[in-house]
Amino acid sequence: MDVEILSRIQFAFTVAFHFLFPPLTIGLGLNLVVMSALWLKTRNPLYHNMARFWTRIFGLIFAIGVATGIVMEFEFGTNWATYSRFVGDVFGSPLAIEGIYAFFLESGFLAILLFGWDKVGPKTHFFATCMVSLGAHFSAIWILVANSWMQTPAGFHLAKKVKVTPDGVEHPYSAQLEPGTFELKEVALPDGYILQTEDLDSIRAVITDFWEMVFNPSSMDRLAHTIIACWITGTFLVISISAYYLLKRRHIPFAKASMKIGLTIGTIAVLLQLWSADSTARGVSENQPVKLAAIEGLAESTTEAPLGIVGMVTWDKDEEGTIIGINEHSIKVKGLLSILVSGDFLNPVEASKTEVKGLNQLPPDEFLLARYPGATPEELKKIRPEYWPNVPVVFQTYHIMIACGMALIGISLLGCFMWMTGKLWQLDWKLTRWFLVILVFSVFLPQIANQAGWFTAEMGRQPWVVYEHLKTSQGLSEAVRAGQVLFSLILFAAIYFLLFLVFIFTLNNKIQHGPSDDITGKNLPERWRAIMMKGGRQTES
Amino acid sequence: MDLNTIWFILVGVLFTGYVMLDGFDLGVGALHLFTKGDTERRTMLNAIGPVWDGNEVWLVTGGGALFAAFPEVYATVFSGFYEAFFLLLFGLIFRAVAIEFRSKHPHSMWRKGWDISFACGSIASAFLIGVAMGNVVWGIPLDTNHEYTGTFLTQLNPYSLFMGVSTVALFAMHGNIYLIMKTEGELQEKLRRWVKITIPIFVVCFLIFGILTPFVCPQIKAAFIDRPIPLIITFTLALLVVANIPREIHKGREFNAFLSSCGCMTFLMMTFGISVYPNMVFSNPDLANSLTIYNGSSTDKTLGFMLIIAIIGVPIVLTYTACVYYIFRGKVVLTDESY
Numbered sequence: 001m002d003v004e005i006l007s008r009i010q011f012a013f014t015v016a017f018h019f020l021f022p023p024l025t026i027g028l029g030l031n032l033v034v035m036s037a038l039w040l041k042t043r044n045p046l047y048h049n050m051a052r053f054w055t056r057i058f059g060l061i062f063a064i065g066v067a068t069g070i071v072m073e074f075e076f077g078t079n080w081a082t083y084s085r086f087v088g089d090v091f092g093s094p095l096a097i098e099g100i101y102a103f104f105l106e107s108g109f110l111a112i113l114l115f116g117w118d119k120v121g122p123k124t125h126f127f128a129t130c131m132v133s134l135g136a137h138f139s140a141i142w143i144l145v146a147n148s149w150m151q152t153p154a155g156f157h158l159a160k161k162v163k164v165t166p167d168g169v170e171h172p173y174s175a176q177l178e179p180g181t182f183e184l185k186e187v188a189l190p191d192g193y194i195l196q197t198e199d200l201d202s203i204r205a206v207i208t209d210f211w212e213m214v215f216n217p218s219s220m221d222r223l224a225h226t227i228i229a230c231w232i233t234g235t236f237l238v239i240s241i242s243a244y245y246l247l248k249r250r251h252i253p254f255a256k257a258s259m260k261i262g263l264t265i266g267t268i269a270v271l272l273q274l275w276s277a278d279s280t281a282r283g284v285s286e287n288q289p290v291k292l293a294a295i296e297g298l299a300e301s302t303t304e305a306p307l308g309i310v311g312m313v314t315w316d317k318d319e320e321g322t323i324i325g326i327n328e329h330s331i332k333v334k335g336l337l338s339i340l341v342s343g344d345f346l347n348p349v350e351a352s353k354t355e356v357k358g359l360n361q362l363p364p365d366e367f368l369l370a371r372y373p374g375a376t377p378e379e380l381k382k383i384r385p386e387y388w389p390n391v392p393v394v395f396q397t398y399h400i401m402i403a404c405g406m407a408l409i410g411i412s413l414l415g416c417f418m419w420m421t422g423k424l425w426q427l428d429w430k431l432t433r434w435f436l437v438i439l440v441f442s443v444f445l446p447q448i449a450n451q452a453g454w455f456t457a458e459m460g461r462q463p464w465v466v467y468e469h470l471k472t473s474q475g476l477s478e479a480v481r482a483g484q485v486l487f488s489l490i491l492f493a494a495i496y497f498l499l500f501l502v503f504i505f506t507l508n509n510k511i512q513h514g515p516s517d518d519i520t521g522k523n524l525p526e527r528w529r530a531i532m533m534k535g536g537r538q539t540e541s
Numbered sequence: 542m543d544l545n546t547i548w549f550i551l552v553g554v555l556f557t558g559y560v561m562l563d564g565f566d567l568g569v570g571a572l573h574l575f576t577k578g579d580t581e582r583r584t585m586l587n588a589i590g591p592v593w594d595g596n597e598v599w600l601v602t603g604g605g606a607l608f609a610a611f612p613e614v615y616a617t618v619f620s621g622f623y624e625a626f627f628l629l630l631f632g633l634i635f636r637a638v639a640i641e642f643r644s645k646h647p648h649s650m651w652r653k654g655w656d657i658s659f660a661c662g663s664i665a666s667a668f669l670i671g672v673a674m675g676n677v678v679w680g681i682p683l684d685t686n687h688e689y690t691g692t693f694l695t696q697l698n699p700y701s702l703f704m705g706v707s708t709v710a711l712f713a714m715h716g717n718i719y720l721i722m723k724t725e726g727e728l729q730e731k732l733r734r735w736v737k738i739t740i741p742i743f744v745v746c747f748l749i750f751g752i753l754t755p756f757v758c759p760q761i762k763a764a765f766i767d768r769p770i771p772l773i774i775t776f777t778l779a780l781l782v783v784a785n786i787p788r789e790i791h792k793g794r795e796f797n798a799f800l801s802s803c804g805c806m807t808f809l810m811m812t813f814g815i816s817v818y819p820n821m822v823f824s825n826p827d828l829a830n831s832l833t834i835y836n837g838s839s840t841d842k843t844l845g846f847m848l849i850i851a852i853i854g855v856p857i858v859l860t861y862t863a864c865v866y867y868i869f870r871g872k873v874v875l876t877d878e879s880y
Contacts, residue, residue, distance in 0.1 A: 063641035066594060067634040073604050077619025078626055081688075084619075088612015089839040093847055096609040099602030100854035107598050108861045111591035112868060115878050119868055159840075176685070184836060201686045206840050477620035479689040488627045495631060499638060506645045 004473050006485040007079040010492065012458070014071050016451055017496050021065035023450055026140060026227070027234015028058045029133035032113075034261055036126045050258055051129075052117070053515035054238065059114045060510065064503055066107075068496070079485065082200055083465055083475030090156050090207045091146055094214070098142035106135030137227065144226055148219040150466050151457070152287045153205070155212030158193050158469075159186040161202045173202035194371055197474055205466070221283040222457070224276045229453065231269040232408060233446040238262035239415070241511055243439035246427060254515050256425060263419055267412040273405060278340065284460075285341045288467065290362045291460035294391045295398035296337055297328040298358040305356035307336035310403070313395040323385040326359060326392075363387050367468075389462040397452040397459070404449035411442050544844040545834040548610040549818065551851060555606055557810040559599035560670070560712075561803045566593040568716020570636055570663020571709060572735070573656060580875070581728050582656060586640055587879045588723035591869045593640065595862060597633070609847055613687055613837035614821045621681060621689025622673055625696060629669040636662030644880040664709055671708025675701030678758060678817065680825025687824075687832055700757060707746035714739040715802045718786070722795040725872045736790055744783060751776060760823050764816040771815050779808035 032054055039047035073095060076084050084091075112120060112128035120128070163171045163182040170185070171177060186206060195203060207213060239262040245255035285292045292298075297313040298305060311330020315323050335352035339345065342354040357364075368380050368387070375383065418424035418435065426432050465472040566589040576582055589596075608615045619626055639659035643652055679700045682691045717739045721732045755762045765772055782804040789798035817823070821837055824830035838844065 060641060060645075063594075063638060066597070067637040070597070070601055070633060071630050073601055073608075074619055074626055074630060076608065077604075077615045078623050079620070081616035081620035084608065084612055084616040088608055088615065089843045092605065092609030092612055092615070092839065093843060093850070096602065096605035096847060097850055097854075099598065099605040100850065100858060103598040103601055104595065104858040104862070107595040108858075108865050110594060111865050115591045116868060117878060118876065174685070186840065207843050207846075210846050477616075477623075478686075479617075479620045480623050484623050487624070491627065491631060495634065499634075502638070502642055506642055509645055 001482065003476055003480060003482045003485055006482055006489060007476060008472065010079060010485060010489045011075060014075060014492060018065065018068040018072060019450060019454060020447060021061050021068065022140065023230035023233035024061045024237055025058060025065055025234065026136045026230035027232065028054060028237060029136050029234065030231055031235060031238050031261060031265060032058060032129050033133050034265065036129045040122055040126050046253060046257055049254060049515050055113060057510055060506060062110065064499065079477055079480060080475045081477035081479065083470065086200065086204045086470055086475065087466060090205050090213055091149065094142045094146040098139055102135050102138035102142060106132055106139060109135065140227055140230065141223060144223050145214050145219055148222045149213055149216050151461055152216045152218040153466055153469060154216035155209040156205045156207050158189040158203055159206040160189055161186055195469060200474060217287050218283050221280040225280045228269050228273045228276055229446065229450055232266060232273065233450060235262050235266040235269060236443050236446050239266060240440050240443035243436045244511065247433065247436045247440065249427060251514050260419065263412065263415045267416050270409045270412045274409065277405065281340060282343055289357045290388060293357060293359045293362055294389050294394045294460055295456055297326060297330065297391060297395045298356060299326050299328060299360055300358040301355060301361045302358060303338060303353050303355050304335040305337040306332035306334045307340065308332045308399065310399060313392045315392060359388060359391065387463065389460050394456055394460045397455040401449045401452040401456060404445045408445050411438060415439065544841055544848065545838050547848060548844055549834045552603060552606050552610060553810060553814045555599060555603035557807055559603055560810065561806050562596035562599055564712045564806060565716045565719040566596055567663045567667045568712035568714065569720060570659050571667060571713045572716055573660040579652065583875055583880060584724060584728060584873050585720060586643065587873045587875060588720055590880050592865065595865065610839055610844060611821060611837045612839060614832050617683065617687045617689060617832060618822060622696065624693045625669055625673060629666055632662040632665035632669065636666065640880060667709045667712045668705040671705035672696065672701045675704030677822055678761065680760065680823035682826065683824035683830040685830055687830065707750055710743040710746045714743045718795060718799045718802050722799055723873050740787055747783060760828065761816050768815065772812060775808050775812040775815060779805055779812060782808065
């Protein structure tokens with residue numbers, strides 16, 4: 001295998017593993033804020049107990065999130081050095097801002113959240129909880145801004161570095177001049193300049209407008225979509241563990257109260273997600289039509305475009321094995337995709353006449369002709385598939401995400417219904433027990449949806465690393481060989497596998513141990529005040 | 542002063558913050574296996590418990606700032622030091638999760654395993670950080686496009702390896718002093734005895750290093766001839782604060798000793814910065830291909846904008862970092878929340 005595929009596997013693997021944890025902490029953090037607020041308001045020791053228990057779970061997940069997160073930041077440099085050089089001027093700033101404004105906030109207040117129970121007053125502790133949650137959200141925001149810029153680049157232009165000698169003559173960047181006899185200058189290139197591989201030594205993306213970069217066309221949609229997904233992920237952990245306790249008839253008041261909070265946040269979030277998903281998909285249709293055609297497996301441009309529910313897409317290849325198109329077999333609803341793309345749900349008949357571009361027309365001829373001037377229509381047809389993502393995979397990951405999302409909506413609404421009718425607490429009733437079993441396993445649904453959605457977004461972007469500017473294959477490190485990547489990949493696989501086993505073992509330990517049910521004087525507000533008077537020293541309990 | 546120089550200093554400040562803060566918790570890791578008994582080890586872990594995570598953020602932010610301000614340097618160094626950086630990352634991962642996992646199960650094999658993982662991860666991280674610094678001073682082979690042309694073995698030159706060993710010694714001493722500050726009783730007595738070993742080891746490394754560097758690194762020698770006064774000042778200051786450490790320890794003023802140790806790191810980093818400026822990575826053997834703060838930087842627009850971000854952000858960060866250290870001041874006491 002070559003460096004490109006190995007580096008892609010490594011990046012995908014390390015991101016996917018890391019991406020199991022931050023959504024949990026972001027969502028769990030939100031739940032912690034609600035629980036702490038309830039404790040602060042009611043002073044009911046039950047809420048205090050809840051906050052403490054869920055904080056312990058939070059701490060465990062957070063630690064692995066941090067440990068695996070550092071990897072991501074350095075992998076841009078280690079495996080994608082050419083990419084890093086090309087985009088550093090634009091892409092580095094959100095990462096640096098994430099460090100200064102999110103990580104410090106998160107980790108600083110995390111100390112108070114985890115270890116500060118007896119050191120600071122309840123209000124300060126609540127404040128720390130809010131700050132940790134805020135930091136986690138900031139972190140997601142900046143990383144998604146950076147990622148969205150790769151999907152829909154904005155606020156920059158391409159610039160060529162040249163060497164200028166004192167007599168004003170511009171030499172190419174590759175010219176061998178005596179050090180000190182020239183100055184570096186960047187010459188802006190015209191819009192629509194098409195990057196050649198040999199340009200990569202001297203051409204890079206240069207920022208022109210920071211806020212335009214931040215609010216690039218896909219930022220807000222993708223932010224909303226991902227953050228709501230995080231809320232759902234963390235909340236369903238709360239729901240799942242609470243359902244487990246209810247099934248086992250352990251810590252029942254605790255589990256009931258946690259379940260109520262979880263179901264409330266979860267239901268609101270899944271419904272919000274429905275709205276956000278629609279907006280995100282519409283954004284994709286506008287900014288990345290190739291991606292939309294790929295995720296829906298749409299071959300020909302058409303009006304009344306159908307929406308696939310479940311099915312299969314395969315490559316259509318000629319005798320030599322070159323891809324010439326796709327074969328699509330799926331159960332679909334005619335016209336629904338057109339309606340979704342137009343966004344005009346009130347006039348469905350009118351809306352279904354919206355044309356949706358298919359892969360056989362995408363990317364459009366002008367795009368290809370700019371890269372291959374004078375190509376004949378037959379040649380264009382042959383070249384076109386090189387600009388498609390891996391359609392069979394993207395189609396499936398997208399539909400897995402949608403299926404998980406729909407299942408989550410169903411489960412949440414049913415859960416709320418059973419809660420409202422009181423059936424959810426009738427632990428002897430067989431149907432309730434079945435539903436609780438479903439709730440226990442529902443924790444996997446948001447995780448699967450997250451991973452599938454992430455793969456859809458990132459694989460749907462291929463073959464580009466910076467959409468329609470830099471190809472993934474052009475972004476690799478020139479100094480790195482396949483053997484080195486293979487070595488690191490094998491180590492990652494081994495270490496992450498071990499980590500995951502230990503994580504599951506430890507998480508299970510914590511769940512089995514459960515919350516401490518003793519609601520004693522220790523947790524009462526008077527006690528807090530007494531400890532506050534003692535200043536910084538911890539006291540033996 | 543131009544923006545490039547300001548960012549050279551700012552990135553330097555971030556990495557100094559990192560070695561000063563994560564330095565002591567890596568040092569605690571280096572000493573971890575020498576203590577016996579669960580309570581002692583728990584005490585040591587809890588001495589860094591609330592702060593290690595925040596300390597590591599300095600590395601992440603330093604990396605982010607390097608990416609934003611000097612993308613060329615970021616790309617060259619990280620792709621060039623490929624194996625070394627992944628080993629560093631694995632070291633950091635292992636020690637981080639060891640801290641978290643160790644307390645979760647009382648079984649002795651479980652705890653012993655994580656103790657070893659914590660100590661080895663810490664020592665390896667400290668060592669590799671030193672080796673990387675050593676290579677930056679010594680120089681690495683770069684071509685005209687600033688691509689690294691050497692191999693992993695190129696980085697294992699004696700100079701850099703010695704820098705690695707010195708870094709472990711420095712962090713161990715730093716961690717030792719921090720622990721004396723955070724502990725009491727029998728463990729503290731033990732740590733006081735250790736400091737009689739950790740300080741001399743570092744001082745020897747430091748002296749060999751200070752004397753050797755100008756002779757073996759021609760580019761540093763050139764810097765010495767070019768700007769001797771600031772270099773002599775920072776180096777002397779480093780020497781003075783190092784000499785101050787045993788004095789403060791002897792008088793039982795651990796906090797001052799810790800400050801001196803922090804000061805030592807600051808002055809060493811300053812010496813390092815002044816002697817390499819305006820270069821960021823030396824190219825060895827062909828110095829003409831070196832990466833400087835000008836040919837490796839982002840545009841002035843990014844540097845300027847990021848400066849505003851930093852001017853607003855850094856004071857806020859320093860405020861709550863200080864708050865956290867203040868809240869968790871005093872000796873370690875093991876409670877329910879402890880590791």
